[in-house]
Amino acid sequence: MxxxxxxxxxxxxxxLHIGSARTAVFNWLYARHIGGDFLLRIxxxxxxxxxxxxxQAIEEDLRWLDMESDEPIVYQSDRLEEYRRLAxxxxxxxxxxxxxxxxxxxxxxxxxxxxxxxxxxxxxxxxKGIPQQSSNNSPHxxxxxxxxxxxxxxxxxxxxxxxxxxxxxxxxxxxRDGSPTYHLSVVADDHAMSITDVIRGDDHISNTPKQLLIxxxxxxxxxxxxxxxxxxxxxxxxxSKRHGATSVGEYRQKGYLPQAVFNFIALLGWSPGKGDQExxxxxxxxxxxxxxxxxxxxxxFDEAKLIWMNGEHLRQLPTADLTAAIEPYIDSPVDSAxxxxxxxxxxxxxxxxxxxxxxxxxxxxxxxxxxxxxKAKHWSDPALPQRLSEYITALEARPDFNxxxxxxxxxxxxxxWGISAAKMIHPLRLALTGRTASPGLFxxxxxxxxxxxxxxxxxxxxQL
Numbered sequence: 001m002x003x004x005x006x007x008x009x010x011x012x013x014x015x016l017h018i019g020s021a022r023t024a025v026f027n028w029l030y031a032r033h034i035g036g037d038f039l040l041r042i043x044x045x046x047x048x049x050x051x052x053x054x055x056q057a058i059e060e061d062l063r064w065l066d067m068e069s070d071e072p073i074v075y076q077s078d079r080l081e082e083y084r085r086l087a088x089x090x091x092x093x094x095x096x097x098x099x100x101x102x103x104x105x106x107x108x109x110x111x112x113x114x115x116x117x118x119x120x121x122x123x124x125x126x127x128k129g130i131p132q133q134s135s136n137n138s139p140h141x142x143x144x145x146x147x148x149x150x151x152x153x154x155x156x157x158x159x160x161x162x163x164x165x166x167x168x169x170x171x172x173x174x175x176r177d178g179s180p181t182y183h184l185s186v187v188a189d190d191h192a193m194s195i196t197d198v199i200r201g202d203d204h205i206s207n208t209p210k211q212l213l214i215x216x217x218x219x220x221x222x223x224x225x226x227x228x229x230x231x232x233x234x235x236x237x238x239x240s241k242r243h244g245a246t247s248v249g250e251y252r253q254k255g256y257l258p259q260a261v262f263n264f265i266a267l268l269g270w271s272p273g274k275g276d277q278e279x280x281x282x283x284x285x286x287x288x289x290x291x292x293x294x295x296x297x298x299x300x301f302d303e304a305k306l307i308w309m310n311g312e313h314l315r316q317l318p319t320a321d322l323t324a325a326i327e328p329y330i331d332s333p334v335d336s337a338x339x340x341x342x343x344x345x346x347x348x349x350x351x352x353x354x355x356x357x358x359x360x361x362x363x364x365x366x367x368x369x370x371x372x373x374x375k376a377k378h379w380s381d382p383a384l385p386q387r388l389s390e391y392i393t394a395l396e397a398r399p400d401f402n403x404x405x406x407x408x409x410x411x412x413x414x415x416x417w418g419i420s421a422a423k424m425i426h427p428l429r430l431a432l433t434g435r436t437a438s439p440g441l442f443x444x445x446x447x448x449x450x451x452x453x454x455x456x457x458x459x460x461x462x463q464l
Contacts, residue, residue, distance in 0.1 A: 002194070002196055003035075003036060003037065003196075004030075004031065004034050004035070004036030004037070004196050004197060005031075005036055005037045005039060005193065005194050005195050005196050005197070006027040006028075006030055006031050006036060006037070006038055006039070006195065006196070006197050006198070006199060007027065007038075007039040007040070007041050007189075007190070007193060007195050007198075008020075008023060008024040008027050008028075008038070008039070008040055008041070008062075008067075009040075009041040009042075009043050009186070009189075009200075010024075010042065010043065010058050011042075011043045011044065011046070012042055012043075012044050012052070012054040012055035012058060013046070013054065014054060014247075015054065015057060015058075015061075015247035015248070015249050015250075016057070016058045016061040016062070016247055016248045016249065017239075017246055017247055017248075018231060018239060018246055018247065018248065018251075018265065018268075018301065019201065019230065019231045019239060021061070021065065021248045021261075021265055022228070022231060022265045022266075022268050022269070022299075023199065023200055023201060023228060024062060024065075024067055025065070025067070025262060025265045025266050026199050026228060026266075026270065026289075026294070027199050028067045029266065029285055029286055029289035030197065030199060030289060030291065031070075032286045032289075033286050033287070033289045033290070036196070036197075037070045037071065038067065038069065038070050039069050039070060039071055039074070039193055039195075040059070040062065040068075040069035040073045040074070041073070041074040041075075041076065041189055041193070042055045042058070042073060042074070042075045042076065043076050043182075043185065043186075044075055044076055044077045045076045045077060045080070045083075045179060045180055045185055046179075055075075057249060059073070061247075061248040061249055061252065064248070064252055064258050065248065065258050065261065065262050066258065066262070066282075074189060074193065076185055076189065079185070079188070079189065079192075080178075080179070080180065082188060082192075083174070083180035083184055083185050083188055084174060084178060084180070086184065086188050086218075087142045087173045087174040087180070087184060088142070089218075090142070090144065090173065090214075090217055090218070091142060093217065094145070095144065095145060095217035096142050096143060096144045096145055096173055096217075097125065097142070097143060097145055097170075098140045098141075098142055099125065099140055099141045099142065099143045099170075099172075100138050100139070100140045101141075102139075103176075106123070109121065109123070121169075122167070122168075122169035123143070123169045123170050123171075124146065124169060124170055125143070125145070125170055139176045140176060141172050141173075141174060141175055141176050142172070142173045142174040143170040143171060143172050143173065144170060144171050144172075144173055144183075144210070144213060144214065144217070145170055146165065146168045146169060146170050146171065146210075146213065147165050147213070148165040148166055149165045150162055150163065150164050150165050151163045151165065151168070151209035151212055151213065153208060153209070153212060153222075153225060154224075154225075155205070155208075155225050155226060155227055156197075156199075156224060156225065156226030156227075156291040156292075156294070157202070157226050157227055157228060157229075157291065157294050157296060158202070158205070158227060158296060161205065161208075163209040168209060168210060168213075171183060171210050173214075182207065183207060183210050183211055183214065184214065186207075186211060187211050187214045187215060187218075187220075190223060191215075191218070191220050195223050196223050196224065197223055197224045197225075197226070198223045198224070198225050198226070199226045199228065199291070200225075200226075200227060200228065201227065201228055201229075201230060202227035202228060202229050202230065203230065204227060205227045208225055208227075226291050226294065228269060228294055229269055229295065229296060229297060229298040229299065230298050231268055231269070231298065231299050231300075231301050232298045232299065232300050232301065233300070233301060234300060234301070234302060236298075236300065239301050248261065251306075254352070254354070255325075255328075255329065255352050255353040255354045256306070256310050256352070257310055257313050257314065257317075257325065257353075259281075259282065259313050260306070260309050260310040260312075260313040260314075261306070261310075262282065262285075263278075263279065263280050263282075263285070263309060263313065264305070264306045264309050266280070266285050266289075268299040268301065269294060269295050269297075269298070269299035270289070270293050270294050270295065271293050271295065272284075272285070272288035272289070272293060273288070273293060274288060278309065279309060279312045279313065279316075307351050307352065308351065310351060310352055311350060311351030311352070314347065314350050314351070314352075314353070315347055315348060315350075317347075319340050319343055319344045319347075320340065322343045322344075322347055322350075323336070323339050323340045323343045325353045326339075326343055326350070326353045326356040326360075327339060328353070329353055329354050329356050329357055330356060330357075330364065331357070331364070332364060332365075334364060338447075341447045342356075342360055342363045342447060345439045345443055345444070345447055346359055346360050346439065348439075349439070362432065362433040362434055362435070362438075363447065363448070366452075366455070366456055366459070367432075367433060367434025367435075367456070368434075369434060370430055370431070370434045370460070370463070371430060371434060371435055371436050373436070374426075374430045374435070374436040375430065377426075377436075378426040378427045378430050378436070379427055379430065379463075379464060381423065381427075383417075384427055384464060385461060385464045387413075387417060387424065388427070388431075388457060388460070388461050388464065389461060390413075391410075391413065391424070391428075391457070392454060392457050392458060392461065394409070394413070395450065395453065395454055395457070396450075396454055398450070401445075401446060401449070401450045402446050403440070403442035403443045403445070403446045404442070406442045406445055406446065407442040410424060410425070410428075410442075425441050427460075428441060428445075428457070429441050429444070430460075431456055431457055431459075431460030432444060432445065432448065432453060432456050432457070432460075
C-alpha cells in the first residue's frame with residue numbers, strides 16, 4: 001500500500017488565518033493518526049500578491065503549533081517551468097488548446113452573456129467559434145478543453161458530489177503571461193509530491209472537478225478529497241476582522257499557549273466522539289482523529305471558549321513551564337525561584353499568562369490603594385488596630401514563617417481574642433494585597449516573606 005501523504009498549501013498573501021490553520025491541523029492529525037507524512041507547500045506563483053516575509057511568518061506560526069513539514073518545503077515559484085511543460089504536453093495530447101482571445105474580446109463575450117440574461121459566462125471554444133490557431137508569436141493563454149460528461153467524485157465529508165460537464169468552462173491552465181493557474185499548479189504538485197489525500201476548505205469543492213479532469217487527461221491517479229466547512233464568527237457569518245483577531249500570529253502575541261490553540265482549532269468542526277471531553281493532549285487528538293468525525297456544518301469560533309481552554313491547559317503545566325509562560329508579562333525583574341512560587345500559587349486562577357499583570361500585581365509591588373468596599377466592611381472594627389499591632393509584633397518574633405505555622409498561630413490568637421478567624425483573615429488579606437480576594441492568605445504570606453508582610457501590615461496600621 002502507498003504510504004499516506006497529505007499537504008498543507010497556503011498562499012503567502014497574508015497571515016496564517018485561523019481557518020487555514022484548522023486545515024493544517026486536520027491534515028497533520030490525519031497524517032499522524034494513520035502513520036503518514038505531513039508536507040508543506042508554499043503556493044507563491046502570484047508575484048503581485050505573494051510576499052516572502054509572509055511565507056516565513058506562516059512557517060513560524062506552524063512551528064509554534066509544532067507542525068513542521070516532514071520533508072523540505074516546496075515552493076511553487078521554483079517549479080514554473082514544470083507547469084509550462086505540463087500545459088504544453090496537454091496541448092500536444094489534444095486535452096488543451098491555445099486560446100488567442102484578447103482581453104477585450106473576452107470582455108465583449110461576457111457582456112453578451114449578461115445581455116442574454118445568462119447567470120454565468122462559460123467560455124467554451126467549441127460553442128463560441130473562437131479560433132484556436134494563430135501565429136505562434138501571438139499572445140495566448142492555454143485552456144483545458146472541457147468535456148460534456150458529468151464529473152462524479154466521492155468526498156470524505158460531503159459524500160458523492162456530481163457536477164454537470166456542461167457547467168464547466170474551458171478553464172485556463174496558463175495565462176497569457178505564461179504564469180500557471182491554481183488548477184494546473186496544484187495538480188502538478190500534488191502528483192509530484194505523491195499526495196494521497198487532499199483535505200482543504202469546502203470553498204475548493206468547485207475546483208475539484210476541473211482538477212480531476214487534468215488528472216484524467218494525464219493518466220494520473222487522483223488523491224482522495226475531503227472538503228471542510230468554513231469557520232463562522234459568533235454572528236454566523238464568515239470569520240473576518242470584524243470578529244476580532246483572525247490570525248494565529250495575533251493569538252500568539254496575546255499570550256495563548258500553542259497547545260491550547262491547537263486543541264481549540266482541532267475541535268472547530270470535528271468531533272472526537274468522546275462525550276463531553278473538550279481538553280485534549282495532542283496524543284489524544286492524534287489517536288481519536290478521523291475524517292468521518294468532521295462535521296458537514298460550519299463551526300463557530302468563540303474566543304471566550306478559547307480563553308477558557310487556555311486556562312485549562314495552563315493549569316496542567318508543570319510549574320517551570322508555567323513560570324516561563326508568565327515571565328514575559330511581568331514588568332520588572334524578579335527572582336526566578338520567587339516567580340515559581342507565585343506561579344504555583346496563582347495557577348488555579350489564571351486563564352491567560354497575561355493575567356499575571358492583574359491577578360498577581362501585589363506579589364511584585366506593595367498595594368498603593370485598598371479596595372474601598374473592603375475597607376468599609378473589614379477595617380471598621382475599632383479593636384482591629386490593637387489586634388493588628390499585637391500581631392505584627394508576634395510576626396517579627398516568629399521563628400518560622402510557613403503557611404501551616406502561620407495559620408495555626410493566627411487561629412490560636414483569634415481564640416484568645418474571642419473572635420472568629422475570619423475577623424482577622426479578611427482584614428489581613430486586604431492589607432497585604434489591596435483586594436478582598438486572593439489565593440489562601442497564609443500561602444500568600446509565606447510567598448511574600450516576613451519582611452514584605454510586616455512592612456505592608458505596618459502601612460495598613462497607619463491607615464487604620
